[in-house]
Each structure stands twice: as C-alpha cells, then as structure tokens.
Amino acid sequence: MSTTDNSILGLKMPTEPGWADLAAMSLEEILTDHAFCEQKAATQCISLIQRHPEKEDLVNALSPIVTEEWGHFRMVWAELKKRGYSLGRQRKNNYVNLLLEHEPKNIPGEDKLLHKLMIGAMIEARSCERFRLLSEKLPEEGLRNFYYKFMVSEAGHYRLFIDLAEQYYPVEKVRATWAQWLKIEEHVLTLLAPRGDRMH
Secondary structure: OOOOOHHHHOOOOOOOOHHHHHHHHOHHHHHHHHHHHHHHHHHHHHHHHHHOOOOHHHHHHHHHHHHHHHHHHHHHHHHHHHOOOOOOOOOOOHHHHHHHHOOOOOOOHHHHHHHHHHHHHHHHHHHHHHHHHHHHHOOOHHHHHHHHHHHHHHHHHHHHHHHHHHHHOOHHHHHHHHHHHHHHHHHHHHOOOOOOOOOO
C-alpha cells in the first residue's frame, strides 16, 4: 500500500477527484499558490526553531527541512518561468487560516509545541494527498513526474512532524491530539469549496 493513501495519512475526507482537473485548467494559479506554500513551509520551520532553540533534536531535524522547502520554492519558480508565467501575489490560504483558528489558546505552554507539530503534520499530509492527485491526473507527463517528487517529499515531512511530537510527548497523547486535528480538518474542508487555483 502506498504511504500516500488516505488510510495511511489518516485523512478523514478525500479531495474530490475533479480538483486535479480544475488545477490543470488553472496551471499558472496553482503553481503560484504552490510556490507560496513552499515559502510558508520554510518560514514555519524557521519559526519553530526560533521558538524552541533548546530542543536540539528539533533544530537538527527541521534545519534541513528549511533548506529543502526553499529548494522546492525555487523548483516551482523555475517551472513558472519555464512556462512564461509570472509569480503573482501571495494569496490568502483559507485552509491554513481556518486550521489555525482551532489552535487551542488556553493551554499549558509546554503543550503549544504539540499543536504546532500537529498542524504542520496536517498541512503536509493534505499537501501530499493533493500532490498525489496531480501526479496521477495532470495531462503533461513532465508535470506528473514533477508532482510525484513533491508527493514523496511531503509524505516524509508529515512523518517527521509526527515523529518529533512522539519524541517530546507521550505517544498516547500525540495519537489522541492527532485524532482531534483530523476531525478539525474534516470540518474545515466542509467550509471550503474546491478551487483549482489553490493548492489547499
């Protein structure tokens, strides 16, 4: 079974298959949105490192991810330029913003990292699932291969965030918190109409 199957990722709601067809018709928009998603992923890892410099294993694990995510941005930017597209303006990510609205506020400080890691894992898992669809459905073979590589990478990042959480918190607590976030994400998706010009 592929590590990108929803049953492995744990996602409660699959993306509608037609989303990839919409994305294919809005390629400049989807590539631009993807580029900014990679930027945000890099800055999120930097933020975690800045907030938790005392956690050496976290710093060691996330430092190369910052470099990798920025490399991904450069890959997407190169694809945009190759096609004669412009980068365009950064777009609001309603999916991520809705997830963040559910981040608990009145919790002990030591638990805040757990939720940050869960949100990171969630975004990576959903990105992985969307990249899988693009790798299977886009009409251009070159783009299918392009997104297959991203799919594999995001699967590894999802797993890394879960592994880091299990390093710093009891496994049972991590699993229970992840289950909560899976339900939150399912609810968030019901609030968002599928858009072919957005990665999420």
